[in-house]
Amino acid sequence: MSETTGGEDRMQAIEARLQLLEDEVAIRRLLSSYGPAVDSGNSGAGADLYADNGIFDYSTFVDDRLQEQYLDKRGIFDMLEHGQHQTFIHEGAAHTLGPAIIDISGDTAVATNYSVILRRIGMSITVYRMSANRWDLVRTSKGWRFTKRTTRMLDGSADARELLGRAIAD
Amino acid sequence: MSETTGGEDRMQAIEARLQLLEDEVAIRRLLSSYGPAVDSGNSGAGADLYADNGIFDYSTFVDDRLQEQYLDKRGIFDMLEHGQHQTFIHEGAAHTLGPAIIDISGDTAVATNYSVILRRIGMSITVYRMSANRWDLVRTSKGWRFTKRTTRMLDGSADARELLGRAIAD
Amino acid sequence: MSETTGGEDRMQAIEARLQLLEDEVAIRRLLSSYGPAVDSGNSGAGADLYADNGIFDYSTFVDDRLQEQYLDKRGIFDMLEHGQHQTFIHEGAAHTLGPAIIDISGDTAVATNYSVILRRIGMSITVYRMSANRWDLVRTSKGWRFTKRTTRMLDGSADARELLGRAIAD
Numbered sequence: 001m002s003e004t005t006g007g008e009d010r011m012q013a014i015e016a017r018l019q020l021l022e023d024e025v026a027i028r029r030l031l032s033s034y035g036p037a038v039d040s041g042n043s044g045a046g047a048d049l050y051a052d053n054g055i056f057d058y059s060t061f062v063d064d065r066l067q068e069q070y071l072d073k074r075g076i077f078d079m080l081e082h083g084q085h086q087t088f089i090h091e092g093a094a095h096t097l098g099p100a101i102i103d104i105s106g107d108t109a110v111a112t113n114y115s116v117i118l119r120r121i122g123m124s125i126t127v128y129r130m131s132a133n134r135w136d137l138v139r140t141s142k143g144w145r146f147t148k149r150t151t152r153m154l155d156g157s158a159d160a161r162e163l164l165g166r167a168i169a170d
Numbered sequence: 171m172s173e174t175t176g177g178e179d180r181m182q183a184i185e186a187r188l189q190l191l192e193d194e195v196a197i198r199r200l201l202s203s204y205g206p207a208v209d210s211g212n213s214g215a216g217a218d219l220y221a222d223n224g225i226f227d228y229s230t231f232v233d234d235r236l237q238e239q240y241l242d243k244r245g246i247f248d249m250l251e252h253g254q255h256q257t258f259i260h261e262g263a264a265h266t267l268g269p270a271i272i273d274i275s276g277d278t279a280v281a282t283n284y285s286v287i288l289r290r291i292g293m294s295i296t297v298y299r300m301s302a303n304r305w306d307l308v309r310t311s312k313g314w315r316f317t318k319r320t321t322r323m324l325d326g327s328a329d330a331r332e333l334l335g336r337a338i339a340d
Numbered sequence: 341m342s343e344t345t346g347g348e349d350r351m352q353a354i355e356a357r358l359q360l361l362e363d364e365v366a367i368r369r370l371l372s373s374y375g376p377a378v379d380s381g382n383s384g385a386g387a388d389l390y391a392d393n394g395i396f397d398y399s400t401f402v403d404d405r406l407q408e409q410y411l412d413k414r415g416i417f418d419m420l421e422h423g424q425h426q427t428f429i430h431e432g433a434a435h436t437l438g439p440a441i442i443d444i445s446g447d448t449a450v451a452t453n454y455s456v457i458l459r460r461i462g463m464s465i466t467v468y469r470m471s472a473n474r475w476d477l478v479r480t481s482k483g484w485r486f487t488k489r490t491t492r493m494l495d496g497s498a499d500a501r502e503l504l505g506r507a508i509a510d
Contacts (some may be wrong), residue, residue, distance in 0.1 A: 010181065011350065017188050018357050024195055025364055032441045033508055036452055039472070039494070040505035092496040094454050094470045096438050098266050101202045112206055114264050116288065118456065118470050120495055125467040127295040130264045130288050132209070154209070155290055156262040165210035168203055180351065187358050194365055268436050271372045282376055284434050286458065297465040300434045300458050302379070324379070325460055326432040335380035338373055 023104050026144050027111060027137060035095045043080035047073050051138055051145040058151040059159070066157075092120030097133070101167045107139040108147075112167035115151065129153065132160040134167070193274050196314050197281060197307060205265045213250035217243050221308055221315040228321040229329070236327075262290030267303070271337045277309040278317075282337035285321065299323065302330045304337070363444050366484050367451060367477060375435045383420035387413050391478055391485040398491040399499070406497075432460030437473070441507045447479040448487075452507035455491065469493065472500045474507070 030049060037046040050056075056071040056079075071079060079085060100113035117129040136148040152160040200219060207216040220226075226241040226249075241249060249255060270283035287299040306318040322330040370389060377386040390396075396411040396419075411419060419425060440453035457469040476488040492500035 011354075014181075014184060014188065014354060017192065018354065018361075021188075021191050021195065021361050022357065025361065028439060029441060032439045032453070035438075035454060036441060036472075036504035036507045040501045040508065042505055042508060045508045089501065090496050092470070092494045092500075094456070094472075094494050096454050096456070098205075099198060099202045099269055099439055101199060101206060113202070114205060114266050116264070116266070118467060118494075120470070125470055127288060127297065127467065130262070130290070130295055132206075132264075154262045154264050154288075156260050160262075161210045161259065164206035165212055167206045168210065168212060168215045184351075184354060184358065187362065191358075191361050191365065268375075269368060269372045269439055271369060271376060283372070284375060284436050286434070286436070297458060297467065300432070300460070300465055302376075302434075324432045324434050324458075326430050330432075331380045331429065334376035335382055337376045338380065338382060338385045 020104060023109070023139075023144070024102055027102055027104070027109055028100070030137070030144050030146070031097055031100055031111060031113070031135065034097055038080055038085070038095050039089050039093060041086070041089055043077050046080045047077040049146055050076060050149075051140055051147050054146050054148065056149045056151070058149075059153060066153075066155075088117075088119060092125075093128075094118040100135070103167075109137040109144070110167070111135040111137065112164065114154075132163045134163050190274060193279070193309075193314070194272055197272055197274070197279055198270070200307070200314050200316070201267055201270055201281060201283070201305065204267055208250055208255070208265050209259055209263060211256070211259055213247050216250045217247040219316055220246060220319075221310055221317050224316050224318065226319045226321070228319075229323060236323075236325075258287075258289060262295075263298075264288040270305070273337075279307040279314070280337070281305040281307065282334065284324075302333045304333050360444060363449070363479075363484070364442055367442055367444070367449055368440070370477070370484050370486070371437055371440055371451060371453070371475065374437055378420055378425070378435050379429055379433060381426070381429055383417050386420045387417040389486055390416060390489075391480055391487050394486050394488065396489045396491070398489075399493060406493075406495075428457075428459060432465075433468075434458040440475070443507075449477040449484070450507070451475040451477065452504065454494075472503045474503050 034049060050073050054073050056076050059066050059068050096116050098114040100111040102111045103109060112134050115131045115133050116127060119126055119128040131151045131153045134150040135146055137144050138147045152163050154160045204219060220243050224243050226246050229236050229238050266286050268284040270281040272281045273279060282304050285301045285303050286297060289296055289298040301321045301323050304320040305316055307314050308317045322333050324330045374389060390413050394413050396416050399406050399408050436456050438454040440451040442451045443449060452474050455471045455473050456467060459466055459468040471491045471493050474490040475486055477484050478487050492503050494500045
């Protein structure tokens with residue numbers, strides 16, 4: 001009896017579970033694209049990982065003081081296209097991201113992971129940066145995109161610990 | 171004809187495949203939570219990644235000799251809450267885990283991966299530890315949890331090679 | 341009414357989506373097996389990650405000049421079984437691979453990721469190599485296998501940037 005298949009409700013439950021698994025794959029794929037986009041020098045592709053209103057919230061040293069900075073999508077493109085980023089990738093650099101905690105809620109999601117920048121300096125390779133990252137995401141007509149990347153250097157500051165802690169809070 | 175859908179057997183096969191995929195996602199999520207739990211300083215969350223009877227089996231230097239140590243869940247909490255772990259995360263540390271080989275068998279599973287601890291020391295970042303890890307897991311009422319983490323430093327010893335070798339044996 | 345389940349077409353669409361998700365898991369598992377296979381010293385398992393006609397295309401220093409090298413499956417086994425690889429793993433080494441961009445097309449696939457080799461030298465751990473990798477894969481009767489691994493060191497050369505760029509091109 002085909003009646004035993006449970007009908008429409010059961011089919012919809014299966015399709016919803018598939019959709020969630022596919023979303024998880026798509027978000028991991030977007031995160032895995034970050035490094036290759038920026039290390040290949042494709043600044044356009046790097047910026048296009050973000051939604052149109054996407055922003056990059058990071059901290060950096062300004063006159064020896066750590067300060068928060070915000071870049072919009074245009075600013076992200078400029079950072080990748082100009083400045084020291086191009087120097088880094090022409091000397092040898094890997095912007096690596098580790099496996100992420102991913103929480104999906106319908107058309108939005110949050111991912112949390114570590115980023116480690118490795119740089120070749122002369123004949124040696126150094127760990128140049130290690131940071132905690134929170135990626136806010138949205139489902140767009142072109143697929144999942146970042147609405148906000150928040151990066152805090154793992155330099156002992158409370159900011160980075162709090163960012164990581166948000167991912168494991170109940 | 172709805173008869174062609176194959177009926178109950180086919181539906182159950184689909185649901186079993188979904189369950190296995192969802193288990194794989196859940197186990198990756200648990201592994202990805204390890205670093206953020208311990209690096210955020212949330213020792214309770216770090217210990218709660220383990221089942222109630224979970225243990226941590228590792229090797230460390232005691233009086234300059236490498237010795238095996240065992241910690242139960244309370245011991246894991248104490249290690250994270252006290253001692254050098256807190257010093258490390260307040261100086262800047264990343265307890266990173268790489269992608270894992272995951273083998274699921276019903277309500278138990280085994281995952282094998284690398285762990286790399288990065289520490290900020292002054293203005294530089296050092297690779298402080300690299301180890302091979304075997305995670306035994308169980309499905310509990312609260313989701314997947316570790317029953318045992320076995321960690322061996324990749325210091326050239328046979329122990330670490332044997333641990334890694336178990337994951338790829340037939 | 342079981343008619344509402346949509347019948348055979350809907351079931352086949354579900355099963356095709358499951359298959360694609362399972363292929364993604366299998367390919368990640370193959371990639372995650374690479375490090376444990378070679379770092380455990382199981383050269384046979386390391387070579388068997390490749391299809392029978394699989395090749396390893398890499399660049400290395402020959403008389404201080406960077407040159408492209410090709411190894412077939414027998415050559416991969418020999419490289420792992422003899423030479424400096426055995427020295428490395430007996431001193432302590434981790435051949436780590438990061439999360440990959442994976443594109444599956446029926447019975448073939450391409451994966452792109454970073455590889456980082458960590459080596460213990462005395463009491464310290466160094467980043468010995470960082471490279472960009474492109475893995476061409478095929479579905480065989482024994483599961484997914486590598487038909488070609490292309491590795492280029494991230495030493496600032498255009499080769500590595502081009503390899504990464506291929507993974508994010510439309």
